[in-house]
Amino acid sequence: MNVKTIMVIGAGQMGSGIAQVCAMANYKVFLHDLKEDFVQRGLDSISRQLSRQVEKGRMAAEEREAVLERLHPSTSIQNAADADLVIEAVVENMDVKTQMFKMLDEMAPEHAILASNTSSLPITEIAAVTKRPERVIGMHFMNPVPVMKLVEIIRGLQTSDEVYNVIETVTKQVGKVPVEVNDFPGFISNRILMPMINEAIFALYEGVAEPEAIDEIMKLGMNHPMGPLTLADFIGLDTCLYIMETLQEGFGDDKYRPCPLLRKYVKAGWLGKKSGKGFYTYS
Ligand SMILES: CC(=O)CC(=O)SCCNC(=O)CCNC(=O)[C@H](O)C(C)(C)COP(=O)(O)OP(=O)(O)OC[C@H]1O[C@@H](n2cnc3c(N)ncnc32)[C@H](O)[C@@H]1OP(=O)(O)O
């Protein structure tokens, strides 16, 4: 199967990054969200990213224009009828994702692959709401998408080998390294990363150290590029909370309980960098 057209659902930080790397790899891309404003915000952020590449001399101005021309705004889910591959990157919520997959299953052509960029939710359960579970797969990009090399590919219980192979090829085409994992809560990346972030939040909650100290220790002591609280703000505190809840529920183990401080911040609307306030304040 030859993928030519990709539809990315959700024009947030992940969706816009995914759309960017796909358009840069010569695919025709629809970037879809509920409202035109959201799509435009995503396209603006891609446009800024590409301009920076041009300023740094890494991309010709004509190439930037060509990439932007391959990107098509969408607020109609009917555009899925033209897609060979749909990559969903909406909010980390099972109800929202299953509703979306039901719609996509109705709209997308029979041959189309439906992929989810979910951070932690079971692919098998998402696939089960469609009539094509063998064509549903997890394609988990890392943030920031244009920079991070990994795509964690998650096979649902019924994902076919053919679909896995196509997704592996597309991943390489967009300049990323595919790593295959099975379908378990949080997969590998967030089963390991998120409990560390949650523990850093517990350390803050218990008054062991100030945020800056916690981050400095992990940066200078463990050579992490970002401290765990900065990284949590960068990922989005809502997303961090949803991932911890999926781990706790999925494994039935309280060792994954989300820190109450994380819950409190999310309830307050402190979602990290994207809302301007989390463990730190952003202008
Ligand atoms: C939650 C999940 O489900 C899974 C996840 O994604 S978990 C999150 C995984 N990501 C991480 O752990 C990121 C950790 N942080 C890092 O690796 C680095 O801090 C970073 C790459 C984000 C920034 O690197 P840095 O050296 O501190 O900053 P900086 O020098 O400004 O940037 C390095 C490069 O990244 C680019 N960059 C930085 N932030 C970017 C962004 N948000 N979008 C696109 N590009 C970005 C810069 O333009 C720069 O590119 P060049 O080298 O081509 O000039």
Ligand SMILES: NC(=O)C1=CN([C@@H]2O[C@H](COP(=O)(O)OP(=O)(O)OC[C@H]3O[C@@H](n4cnc5c(N)ncnc54)[C@H](OP(=O)(O)O)[C@@H]3O)[C@@H](O)[C@H]2O)C=CC1
């Ligand atoms: N943040 C990260 O570091 C990573 C996140 N992920 C995963 O990627 C997905 C998206 O996360 P992220 O980009 O950070 O989140 P954002 O909050 O930045 O973006 C989510 C986008 O989905 C839109 N959306 C919400 N509900 C719907 C819906 N019903 N239909 C269509 N669009 C909808 C949102 O619109 P609105 O503006 O209205 O909310 C928003 O544009 C999540 O599953 C997350 O777990 C994966 C890897 C890393």
